[in-house]
Amino acid sequence: MKYLLLLSIFFSSCSFQKAKETLGFAPAVEQKPAWIKKDVKFVMQNSDVQVADQQKDVRDYCQKLEQSFERYGWGKSECDKVKWSWQLHSHDGDPLIYAIWADNNPNPEKPITTTLIMCGVHGDEITPIKFCFDVISMLRDIDKSKPEFRENFRNKRVVVAPLVSPDSYFKRYPSRTNARGVDINRNFPTKDWTKDALRLWAHRYGKDKRRYPGAKAGSETETQFQVELIDNFTPGKIVSVHSPLTMLDYDGPEDFQTGGEVGNKASQLLIQMSRKASGYRIKNYPFFPGSLGNYAGNERGIPTFTLELPSSDNRRHKEYWKQFKGAIRAAIIQELSVDYGVAGEANTSDEEHLN
Ligand SMILES: [Zn+2]
Secondary structure: OHHHHHHHHHHHHHHHHHHHHHOOOOOOOOOOOHHHHOOOOEEEOOOOOOOHHHHHHHHHHHHHHHHHHHHHOOOOOOHHHOOOEOOOEOOOOOEOOEEEEEEOOOOOOOOOEEEEEEEOOOOOOOHHHHHHHHHHHHHHHHOOOOHHHHHHHOOEEEEEEOOOOHHHHHOOOOOOOOOOOOOHHHOOOOOOHHHHHHHHHHHOOOOOHHHOOOOOOOOOHHHHHHHHHHHHHOOOEEEEEEOOOOEEEEEOOOOHHHHHHHHHHHHHHHHHHHHHOOOOOEOOOOOOOOOHHHHHHHHOOOOEEEEEOOOOOHHHHHHHHHHHHHHHHHHHHOOOOHHHOOOOOOOOOOOOOOO
16 A cells, blocks of 8 residues: 555656646756766876886886897887886796776776787787887877767777887897796697697697797786786787787687677777778787687687788888777777677777877
């Protein structure tokens, strides 16, 4: 009975509201949620690292990096202008750094989604490292762009680790493997590692030193670093930049039939990235025991894009940035999460002024 009464009060108040509207009373002004009144504020997040000796670590690191940039003719890295975070150190003692950009004014009704971008997994592929610093300089410019363009970055977060394996890069002769002679991209703790990694290395690759997967899965700090980034930021997609295989490779949920909506959107993004890079070759490269594509894409269902630049030639850095910046931007902007409705193309019409 009590419920019936409440119900009738509810209905009569509804009809009263209706009557007010028909009688020409001005309807109450709809309150816009606070977040939408403000433009996207896409900013570098403060690092949680403040301890003095750690600050010194990163100063030394940036100095070393700056020297290498000079040697390769890449101009200033601006490494010292970035708020780096790090928890781990490489075997030779360099901090394993990453930086975070995020929308400081997100829509609370939607999740924050993360794109993880990594370079320098193989230290002898030097130009991809410069490429990640170009990504960083673009991210720093976004907040200076027009509000309509910035809207593309609503609820977005981007994590960049520009040099996953500093020991291999800072050597006099940069190497594919890390300081302990391990290929980081064969060392991820994938399910097939114990059974296949060393066996394949011995039989298919003739114990090629450049592809040694390590004595144990996940034994290397640089591998643990990437695993922690994935665990801590739960990225909706990953972009890893290598060279020189001249292709765009994808691992993860495949398409609408087998990969659901995320797979559907991811394959559309793959095509979009290729198109933005003047029809860059898409190739379905196999994944390996202990590779990122296997660990993140295949086993965890995180869309993982591997961009293999055409060469490691340090002199071609500008050309590569020009060719692939649109693809990287699309990868950051395009939403793959199912919480964001059907796949569509991002509004990037006025992006061209960006570096
Ligand atoms: Zn590589």
